Amino acid sequence: MTSPELTHPVPPTRLDDEEVANLEEVWTDRPGLYGFLATVDHKRIATRYIVSAFFFFALAGVGALMMRTQLALPENRLLGPDFYRQVFTVHGTTMMFIFAVPVMQAVGLYLVPLMIGTRNVAFPRLNALGFWVYLIGSLLLWVSFFMNTGPDAGWFSYVPLAGPEYGPGKRSDVWAQTITFTEISAIISAIEIIVTVFKQRAPGMTLNRVPLFVWAMVVTSFMVLFAMPTVATASAMLALDRLVGTHFFNVAEGGDPLLWQHLFWFFGHPEVYIIFIPATGLISSMLPALTRREVFGYPLILMALVGTAFMSFGLWVHHMFAAGIPMLGGSFFTAASVMIAIPTGVQIFCWIATIWTGRPRLTVAMHYLLGFFFIFVIGGMTGVMIASVPLDWQLHDSFFIVAHFHYVLIGGAVFPLLGAVHHWFPKVTGRMMSEKLGRIAFWFTFAGMNITFFPMHFLGIYGMPRRVYTYLDGLGWNGLNLTATIGSYILAVGVLLFVFNAVRSRLAGAPASADPWGADTLEWATSSPPPSYAFANIPIVHGRSPMWTREPGEGAVTGLDSKESLDEQQRMTLITSVIDARPDGRHKDPNPTILPMLAGLAIGGALIACLFTPWGLPIGSVLVLIPLLLWGYPHKPAAEAEVE
Amino acid sequence: MTDAFGRQAALIERLWWPTLWVLTAIYIAVMIALAYAMLRRRHVDEVKSEVRTARWVGAAIAGTVVILFAYFISDLFTARAIAGIERKDGVTIEVTGLQWWWRVEYSDSVPERRLTTANEIHIPVGRPVRIITSSADVIHSFWIRELHGKRDLIPGDKSEFWLRADSAGVFRGQCAEFCGLEHAKMALVVVAEPEAQFQAWYDRQLSAARVPPVAVTRADSLIRSGHDVFVTKACVMCHTIRGTTAGSSIGPDLTHLASRRMIAAGTRTNTRGNLAGWVVDPQGIKPGALMPPNNLTPAELEALISFLESLK
Numbered sequence: 006m007t008s009p010e011l012t013h014p015v016p017p018t019r020l021d022d023e024e025v026a027n028l029e030e031v032w033t034d035r036p037g038l039y040g041f042l043a044t045v046d047h048k049r050i051a052t053r054y055i056v057s058a059f060f061f062f063a064l065a066g067v068g069a070l071m072m073r074t075q076l077a078l079p080e081n082r083l084l085g086p087d088f089y090r091q092v093f094t095v096h097g098t099t100m101m102f103i104f105a106v107p108v109m110q111a112v113g114l115y116l117v118p119l120m121i122g123t124r125n126v127a128f129p130r131l132n133a134l135g136f137w138v139y140l141i142g143s144l145l146l147w148v149s150f151f152m153n154t155g156p157d158a159g160w161f162s163y164v165p166l167a168g169p170e171y172g173p174g175k176r177s178d179v180w181a182q183t184i185t186f187t188e189i190s191a192i193i194s195a196i197e198i199i200v201t202v203f204k205q206r207a208p209g210m211t212l213n214r215v216p217l218f219v220w221a222m223v224v225t226s227f228m229v230l231f232a233m234p235t236v237a238t239a240s241a242m243l244a245l246d247r248l249v250g251t252h253f254f255n256v257a258e259g260g261d262p263l264l265w266q267h268l269f270w271f272f273g274h275p276e277v278y279i280i281f282i283p284a285t286g287l288i289s290s291m292l293p294a295l296t297r298r299e300v301f302g303y304p305l306i307l308m309a310l311v312g313t314a315f316m317s318f319g320l321w322v323h324h325m326f327a328a329g330i331p332m333l334g335g336s337f338f339t340a341a342s343v344m345i346a347i348p349t350g351v352q353i354f355c356w357i358a359t360i361w362t363g364r365p366r367l368t369v370a371m372h373y374l375l376g377f378f379f380i381f382v383i384g385g386m387t388g389v390m391i392a393s394v395p396l397d398w399q400l401h402d403s404f405f406i407v408a409h410f411h412y413v414l415i416g417g418a419v420f421p422l423l424g425a426v427h428h429w430f431p432k433v434t435g436r437m438m439s440e441k442l443g444r445i446a447f448w449f450t451f452a453g454m455n456i457t458f459f460p461m462h463f464l465g466i467y468g469m470p471r472r473v474y475t476y477l478d479g480l481g482w483n484g485l486n487l488t489a490t491i492g493s494y495i496l497a498v499g500v501l502l503f504v505f506n507a508v509r510s511r512l513a514g515a516p517a518s519a520d521p522w523g524a525d526t527l528e529w530a531t532s533s534p535p536p537s538y539a540f541a542n543i544p545i546v547h548g549r550s551p552m553w554t555r556e557p558g559e560g561a562v563t564g565l566d567s568k569e570s571l572d573e574q575q576r577m578t579l580i581t582s583v584i585d586a587r588p589d590g591r592h593k594d595p596n597p598t599i600l601p602m603l604a605g606l607a608i609g610g611a612l613i614a615c616l617f618t619p620w621g622l623p624i625g626s627v628l629v630l631i632p633l634l635l636w637g638y639p640h641k642p643a644a645e646a647e648v649e
Numbered sequence: 650m651t652d653a654f655g656r657q658a659a660l661i662e663r664l665w666w667p668t669l670w671v672l673t674a675i676y677i678a679v680m681i682a683l684a685y686a687m688l689r690r691r692h693v694d695e696v697k698s699e700v701r702t703a704r705w706v707g708a709a710i711a712g713t714v715v716i717l718f719a720y721f722i723s724d725l726f727t728a729r730a731i732a733g734i735e736r737k738d739g740v741t742i743e744v745t746g747l748q749w750w751w752r753v754e755y756s757d758s759v760p761e762r763r764l765t766t767a768n769e770i771h772i773p774v775g776r777p778v779r780i781i782t783s784s785a786d787v788i789h790s791f792w793i794r795e796l797h798g799k800r801d802l803i804p805g806d807k808s809e810f811w812l813r814a815d816s817a818g819v820f821r822g823q824c825a826e827f828c829g830l831e832h833a834k835m836a837l838v839v840v841a842e843p844e845a846q847f848q849a850w851y852d853r854q855l856s857a858a859r860v861p862p863v864a865v866t867r868a869d870s871l872i873r874s875g876h877d878v879f880v881t882k883a884c885v886m887c888h889t890i891r892g893t894t895a896g897s898s899i900g901p902d903l904t905h906l907a908s909r910r911m912i913a914a915g916t917r918t919n920t921r922g923n924l925a926g927w928v929v930d931p932q933g934i935k936p937g938a939l940m941p942p943n944n945l946t947p948a949e950l951e952a953l954i955s956f957l958e959s960l961k
Contacts, residue, residue, distance in 0.1 A: 086830045086937055159827050166787040166829055256805030327790060327799040329808040339724055343717045350713040354706045361686035362702055378683050386672040393724040395661045395731055398798020399650050402825040466650045468794050470825040473833035
């Protein structure tokens with residue numbers, strides 16, 4: 006292991022000034038609105054993805070505050086049952102489908118290409134399409150909610166409550182269609198990441214040198230590819246039951262409500278790990294900079310990631326223990342649910358070992374990582390408790406579960422994410438976030454989170470079920486509920502301070518150097534913020550910590566941007582082999598175009614029209630076909646050349 | 650988890666406490682390790698031994714595996730003990746969930762001794778009780794935490810489970826699966842009482858309502874006219890009162906309404922005032938409930954409530 010003192014902020018540029026200027030011209034988007042809408046730059050798209058996800062996070066957070074305000078007092082009449090059920094459904098749907106999964110994928114779409122030393126994602130236009138589809142789907146949900154057509158059967162939409170008989174109107178249709186949108190964008194992002202990582206790594210970055218965050222995103226992406234089709238099937242079946250009159254879930258015609266639960270949770274449990282695994286990747290990739298050593302146990306952590314991914318598909322039934330499953334089946338899923346604690350434990354131990362043997366420094370990002378340990382491990386412990394069938398019979402669908410998964414998701418995903426924002430903010434914006442304000446925001450967030458959710462464990466044990474819009478006086482729940490409500494306001498102050506800090510630092514933060522933390526991965530090799538072409542010279546990788554093993558004046562890839570390609574205004578990325586990352590050739594990166602946005606609008610229009618008329622499908626298909634035909638219309642063949 | 654009155658809940662509680670303490674101890678150990686890792690003094694020329702670190706990590710993983718395995722085994726034994734209840738001489742009760750109340754049907758080999766009631770279940774202490782679960786609309790979940798964990802009531806999917814109360818008590822249960830608008834106000838009362846008391850209650854519940862044939866006192870005449878209000882207004886469309894012409898099963902059976910502790914599925918105590926408030930304006934108490942508001946004159950209301958209060 007080499008100490009980080011040997012780092013070099015910016016690698017020596019091999020291209021001369023004229024060539025760099027050419028690169029700049031070829032890669033940079035046109036100014037103005039058209040350039041904004043037509044961009045296929047993964048950095049710009051990922052940034053607006055992240056900003057949108059945080060925007061919806063804030064909206065869903067306001068929903069949470071409304072719920073907590075309603076529950077502050079027994080038999081409070083602030084929100085009626087009808088509004089309350091929409092609020093908690095939209096809160097859950099937003100947090101899971103519109104915030105947590107997309108924001109992690111978006112951070113991946115920003116960081117992965119930079120971490121592996123390439124200039125763009127594999128299919129940049131598809132990437133742009135993914136964002137537009139995501140945005141339209143998210144707006145569909147929230148606009149519907151503001152029009153009192155928000156889904157109202159819970160984020161899990163159990164039938165028959167969400168079926169045609171007990172959920173009339175468009176509310177559950179909006180839910181099913183929102184899911185369709187987010188499935189499309191999630192699958193697109195997954196494909197982007199897998200192909201980018203397997204084919205575009207910088208030379209020398211063999212698979213055993215890939216940064217752990219990148220690995221985490223690859224594992225997550227494969228999980229998305231296997232989990233999302235299940236919920237796509239389920240939501241399509243629900244939509245058919247509701248709109249066309251099929252009977253998949255209709256008991257009277259031989260349908261089965263439990264079928265829905267199996268399909269939903271076969272997706273729904275991996276979903277939790279789809280959110281959590283990227284967060285573990287963020288931790289593994291921040292710790293080297295924060296402890297000034299490589300992460301302890303790279304192979305162990307990697308095996309834990311892959312193991313978690315496989316196991317996460319084998320424990321969905323633990324959401325259904327109370328449905329009355331046979332004992333042998335229950336035992337199997339208990340075993341699987343208990344077992345998945347092992348790889349998570351492995352990661353926790355490796356990180357503690359990293360801190361133990363490193364030289365930690367207490368940046369704001371480190372605060373959030375320590376907060377992660379404090380909170381997430383509680384969530385892990387309660388998770389072990391509810392893996393047991395008998396204990397789950399008592400705790401299931403009570404406020405204990407609300408406490409459990411907020412500890413897991415806020416601790417396990419939001420805290421690492423907020424830490425990551427502090428950590429990578431200088432890279433993305435070129436400005437440092439205020440550490441002082443960051444600490445204050447952290448302590449509000451940390452205290453608020455615990456004051457809100459810790460009392461909920463007791464509420465659940467004392468018998469308070471989930472998803473109730475009110476409760477009676479005299480059941481012993483008043484004090485705990487009021488405490489939780491106060492905590493939620495403290496948490497909100499923390500989040501507001503965080504947002505304020507981000508906005509203020511974006512406008513007037515201290516300028517950041519290329520590598521302010523002395524970190525080890527390649528994104529710190531380029532300037533902050535990175536230029537549109539990311540790297541003038543694609544670096545060559547010699548180890549797991551390329552920034553720490555870099556020699557002065559060492560080689561970089563040449564010949565990628567030959568004079569001839571620059572003259573033709575072509576953008577080039579380097580293609581390398583899957584396992585060893587040997588240069589395979591170069592690939593012309595597509596130019597910016599507005600077609601992905603038009604295709605996104607067409608898909609969005611078609612899916613929304615389907616809510617109201619079956620004609621949405623045929624007419625929408627034709628509308629979608631037009632931009633796709635233009636998109637695929639053959640241009641003159643791209644130049645093929647060998648990389649020297 | 651904390652106040653077990655029944656065999657099943659006691660078994661779960663027996664698994665709960667050691668689980669809680671062991672996991673809390675592990676949590677504290679992890680936090681201490683983390684704090685030490687952060688705060689320990691570092692020598693300038695410290696030689697870090699990756700091998701020694703690996704041993705510690707390996708030991709921690711091994712410990713995790715052992716503890717989780719032990720936990721899994723105790724979970725298996727608990728689950729089997731819960732299922733392995735003595736089933737001789739059991740009481741069979743079919744509980745059906747409806748938006749937003751509970752239909753309760755006691756079965757008996759003698760047809761005349763079958764009993765239908767609602768929202769309040771009596772069980773004899775010490776005897777096993779078989780609960781058959783079913784739902785008439787959406788999914789509900791039956792949960793009396795002092796006696797047992799939850800069991801979902803799923804339409805089209807009748808299933809059964811057993812429980813046994815080991816000491817007497819009155820318990821509040823609440824629907825635990827989101828079932829629509831008034832999920833929050835779908836509660837029930839379970840009374841565990843000694844066998845003799847249970848039998849007396851059961852026999853009383855079997856009897857039909859008695860409307861005084863002739864009104865001798867003013868009270869009798871109130872009850873009689875209350876009965877007339879009941880069978881001529883909307884009430885009769887949904888409710889049954891055995892012994893009268895009211896025989897619909899859309900809403901709860903009210904034959905012995907006055908004997909129940911709560912009204913509106915555990916939402917209000919069964920007092921005269923609450924009952925009157927509920928009859929006149931159910932939507933004010935449970936917005937979205939399927940019971941319509943009733944426009945009654947004060948005289949009609951007073952008579953009706955007197956009648957309902959006579960249904961002991």
